[in-house]
Amino acid sequence: MYDTPAVSMAQLQELNSAETVVLTVNKRYARRLLGHLSARLAGAGGTVAVPEIVPLGAWLAQASDQLCFSEQWQPAAHQMDRFAALQRWEHSIEQCEEEGYFLDVGQAARLACEADTLLDEWNIELKPGEASIDFERFMQWRSHYRQSLEQADLDDANLAAERVLKAVQAGALHMRHRYMVLHGFHEYSPRLQSLLMGLQNMGVEILQLQHEEAQATEVHRVQAQDADTEWRLAVQWARRQLDEDPDRTVAIVAAQLETQLPLVHRLLRQAMHTDQGALPYNVAAARSLAEWPVVEAALAWLKALFTLATKGQAEPAMLGQALRLGACQAEQSEAGGRARIDKAWRDNRITQVSRKEFADMLSFHTPELALAWAKAVERFESVSAGAQGVDTWASVMRQCLEALGFPGTNRLDSAQFQTLEALEALLLQLAQQAPVLGRISALKAQSALARMARENLFQPQRDPRSRLDVLGFLEAEGGRWDAVWVLGLTDDILPAAVKPNPLIPAQVLRRVQAPRSTPERELEWARWMLSALLRCGNQVLLSAPLNQGEQELRPSPLIAHWPVLEMPWAVQAEQAVAQEALLDEQGPSLKLEERIRGGISVLDTQARNPLWAFVKFRLHGQALPDYARVGDMNTRGVFLHRAVELFWLHVKDQDSLHELIGEDSLLDVVQVCIDQAAQEELADYGPVLRSLEMERGLAVLSQYAHQEAQRPPFALGATEQELSWSRGLLRLSLRLDRLDDLADGEQLLMDYKTGIGELRPDKDWLRPRPVNLQLPFYAAALQDEGRTVSGLAFVRLHARQVGLSGLAAPGMDIEGLTELESAQQWTAQIAQWKQAVEGLADEFLQGQAANQIWNRNDLLYCDVLPFLRLFQEDLQDNGGEVSC
Template identity: 45%
Template sequence: MTDQFATVSLDQLSQQDTGSILILTVNNRHARRIVAELSAGLSETRQVMEVPDIVPLSGWLARAADQLSFVPDSDLASHTVDAFGSQLLWQRVIADEESDHVLLDVAQAARLAAQADQLLDEWQISVPPEVETAEFQRFRTWRDRYRQTLAAMDLEDGNLAYEKIHAAIRRGWLRMPFSTLVLAGFNELSPRLSSLLDAMREQDIEVLVLDTTAPAAGMVRRLVAPDPDNEWRMAARWASDKLSQDPGGRYAIVAARLEADVVLAHRSLRNALGRDVHGRPHAYNVAVARPLSEWPLVRAALAWLRIVAQFVQKKYCEPRDLGQALLAGACAGDLHEASGRAAMDALWRKQAKVKVSLAEFGDLFDSHAPLLGAAWKDCVAAWLEQTATADIDTWTRRFRSWLQALGFPGQSSLDSHAYQVVEAFDGLLDRFGRQAPVVGSTGLSAAVAMLTRLARETPFQPQRDPSARLDVLGFLESEGGRWDGIWVLGLTDNVLPAAPKPNPFIPLAALRKANAPRATPERELHWASSMYDALLACAPEVCLSHAQHEGESELRPSPCIAGLPVTEMSMDTELQASCVLECMLDEQGPALQAGRATRGGIAVIDTQARNPLWAFVKYRLGASQLPDYADVADQNARGVFLHKAIELVWRLVPDQQSLRERNTDGRLDALLQQAVQQAADECLEDYGVVLRALETERAMKILRDWLALELTRTEFTIRDVEQSYQWSHGPLELNLRLDRIDQLNDGRLAVIDYKAGDSNIDPRSDWMRQRPVGLQLPFYASVLAGEDHAVAALVMVGLHAKAVNVKGLVDGDYGLEGLSAVNEWPAFADHSWDTLMAEWRRTIESLAQEYVAGVARNESLRPDDIKYCDVLPFLRLNEEYPHVD
């Protein structure tokens, strides 16, 4: 323990010969804090001082390894792999050792194995045979194989390097260039570190502990919030009040689960702190590191590299990956051509493109993003001759040159955070190159995937804004800090103390005997008590809070604060008068002007019937949800394929008589094969061989079943297949396309609509409504049909491999089972065919007139009416409006 060493203050250190002092900190954060405290100690009488060597333990070990490399017979390996390279090796070893077994998560096993390896050495844990577990025995096999692999490759990881440094100091091979070692931030010493310090003392090095003790808070309050959201609002309001009262003070909010609550933290703080006189949000620091891959500039760089890898490997790229790169930007013309890049992405979505060739991608740049197009050509020229398998060093140079050709990180000026991200990404590429001894030669796709993983596993946090007077931190980040006041939230009994998390590869009995971290409830309780005491020493005023509920779970306070009395929160700020909420119901848009084209066909009327506001937003304002990227197995592609195959059949077969003749002489199946294959060539070009064969086989079965029903009908002639029609109502002009129109034996017409993929069709509930929907067939029958060509049947056909069903209305008997007479439907019991057509005509014209007049009421008859609404945010369904007389 650190209490075995004498203590020293920073003031005392500043009076000594700092050239012979090394301050060893537990991490970089403590090192920066000590430098800040030394700087704060300067005064007018002492404006300059020599700063001692301040370095975290990990940095000092790397420095000692460099020094040891000059010692003869030190037995150092050629390369030291970092944590990422070590993980790669652990995964490789475990995957090889467990090739005959199933591991659900090799990566997680590798992480736990690396932790166990480090724990055994750091805490000098011995595992007697009588406590060994099956998990430990498997881990021991992995560990032996892992170290054999390191030795064979002349490598060592950080844990082995630490062991060699430790041994070298104990043997006297490595002499320290300082006479005083000061420990900072170490609450406890592991057996290995204790042994290392003892070896240094044997070299007459004085080991001291930096005295960071501070008086406990004079004011400690416990507050209770109903839920975590309100707890954050209370803390943010407290911080706002404190900063208003003391603009020069320094305050902190310490959160137990800061990483999980970071979004809530930002929202609460921005609402509470407001903006300064320049309209900018008040500055505050949130000490949360995000994976480097989540920062926009790095995400863009990785997206561009992924599409290069796809073009090299597959000769095409998926629109989803292209869209990620284009929308991320960070390239030539990143600001000026943002809309053009977005238009390219939207085009592929609307066209349901499954893949884009390199030539197609390049051609689109001319009309949408010429600046990026020129940079893309330079990038293509750079990578065309640089795609062969290579080592990681080579890939690092190639990646840099390709991104430079693309104009990364863009032409816009970088703010402080963006500049730091670019620097961090450059450092990431350097670190990636240092994985060469572990990885060896690899292909482009594997290299990009590895770089992506490294970015995902590398945390990054921008430097603290020095002008900010409010810090938001986690428990560990707050330890040793000093502020004028802090608020600690989230102090529930499952946080302080936390549940133990012993390493599953080391027997619990061995962990308990060594008193290893996170192993036992007693260990967690001791850590919680130490952390609680450290929090109370961070400021003269400490607020401690917890929530009562989270969702349906009841929360209890931490035992550390359960004995404190609960105080009510009172703010010194003047309460603002409550605002009166004003509501305005706006459901009338401007009338449609003549000459304004309306796209959407019959869907315009159908949407007006479902929800007028939906129709207004989508077709008048032109707003709609962007379609998702197409998928090879998309149901819509299957429907288009079936429609095309049936269209081709009826273009070759003009009437039922021809159908019967082909069926009788055995030529029908060949015709179906021809139609299906031609449709597949046009609609299934992105399908693989097996999937295409399955789809064509399915289509053949559906067509045979459907044509078998067609043969049982009364005589008919094909009049139109996939024919377009135009209809107008005042300034509204609509185009619609009908699947098929038959002329029946009495000269009347049957309108047929195919519904691919649905065998349980039934239009009754849609057509019997006061505002009917699913209007394509009623629309044609009641509005477009002239007196010379009266419609006698509205036929909806459900095409599915399980069954082919027919539903609809008919005025007569034409041999199609499943059609109903008008009076068989309850809502139309008192209607004749002609009166129903006339009523539908009036309803459709009324809906059209509503649209023309700009009616935009936000109402729907049924919840299912907006099930597939693509402008849902405009409907604002979560809002309730007061009744207006």
């Protein structure tokens, strides 16, 4: 461990500020130290100079820039940031692993970048026989990577640091400071030690600032049943601390804050509420810049614009994201128009939108946005459509966003304004990648910007009024509050498990004691971190949950010796309060002017959950349908339905089917039907996917035709038959897939199913409130017309299974159909279906809207589930009947 003389804060102030530089371990330490010095000097009055305070990384960058004037140690023409370095690593890995050795090249690049720095930072040299296969492969990447940097005249941070070290050791770096004071370093890597010794040899005096606050005077341990309870206790404690003293500052420090943010924000919103408004608090958890709404909208609009402008078409999901996020011209006044465009794509199952179609829809629904869109397209087309440097594309992106009216008409708050500043900095960072990325297409430039936004973390500045800070271990290090609660201190967190870099042999990392390499090193770090946390406040509470679900947890052994603090004031569970129940399950009756659309699904939904039917068909509320995708199950089902319909238009009846089989021409007819159905329904498919679907459809339809030929004699009665049905003010339009005429005037109703989901006609149709009602409904309706329906059948059309399943009267003798015991039972069953259908219709007409279900599976495809507030874990089984 490198040993340096220590100086106090007072001694630091006595040093000549012009001759002194303070190097901190990170930016956070630099900001805090500047704040401490400003506070100490403020009382003295007048103007006092403070020394230069910079993080180590910034100082190395400054030193590297200074070497530009040195002929021997001159750095490369361009120094890459981390994003550019990772891009280069990925390129080198892809070049060295042409067979696609890695599924995640990005992760391999991050590990390689870390391993590259470890080798130089810790002076790692392998002994004979220590190299592993992974290490040898990494060294090939490293060689290619460094050669590519040399050819392109590029530096990364690691190479720049090495160059600065060698220049210092050679005495070639001009130092304008006499004193260098280190702050926040708890260890010194071999490279840093060599650098400091080189600076000492140049006459620089190296000192270490001793600015550690005193250890807490009150330290207690808190036991919590689980993590939720632990957080609730900590938040309650923080609110009590703030109420007791209006000048008190409080911190909650969490080991894994990012994983619990939703719970944390909810608890804080509840606890910090007052009659005068919410008490300000700060949660120091940065998240990806791409997740902030303003940036997300900008990225969505750029992706939509660049895709349409270069490819001429785009998927509606991509365009719909931009329309929904807004932040554009006429953001508020044309929000409804943008929503209608998005809804139309979903409802009409659109898979691709052309550039002209998009512009036309904007003109019709959002005229102001349409003008802005045209200007943005014009700005884009003012640049050549070919490859350009990213500095050019960054400028085009700014101009296009400006033309679109970004960031919209809403007034920006402080956090949104800071987010916009971060986006501008991101565009500047993109422009600086020109030497690395070279000339690329517009879409690649947009993709690079989106990736940078995902990899850059952003957090708005802390509210200066806040007296409560919620932050992680590293963010809390070096801070000071009056009272601190540190939670999540289980034995797997403090100390943490080792995590050595897998590209460097583990025994080599252990030998040099590299970070995260040994349990002993993790224990040392844990002790140091706990000591730092205990200096964050006068009063410190340490806690760990005892359980996580069914798993038992143990507190860290490092905190076990402190006494447990009893908290009699704590409310660990919500106290029960008197509740008033209001049963509201009766809506108004159906009115004459109401138009109900939905066919038999109206009654089917009423059978499953009356409130669902009321919300969907009376209030017209439902979840937005998903965007159509090429190859989705709905398109496949429509294709097979159409193929079967065309087949029976060609074949006419079973006798014709037998003739085709006898003439060995059935396959030709099936192929014609498949070709026509594919031309009509698979127009959006690519040639390969269309060919695969047609091959599958040919096999399914051929197998189905042979099974139909083996059935008892039948004649095709009707296909795709329309039927109108009414009861009172309820009028429904229905379509029947197929009706077969059997011997003795009997009829068989059939419905095609192209999915692989379970078909349960015996269970679904024989319930007191039957579901999947289409065939039972038709049977009751045709029975009223004097026809004799003797069977109901689902026809499964799937590559895994082709066949029939259903219910029938005795004597049908069709494979797959379950026959009832007697003709009287069948007649009674049809009468029961008729009564059930009419009863469900009467319930709907009367406005009955009970939030009640009779089978948990009935809500599997419910599109208003949040409205019903029925969730799987909340359903209580009550003798087969389930209600909320």
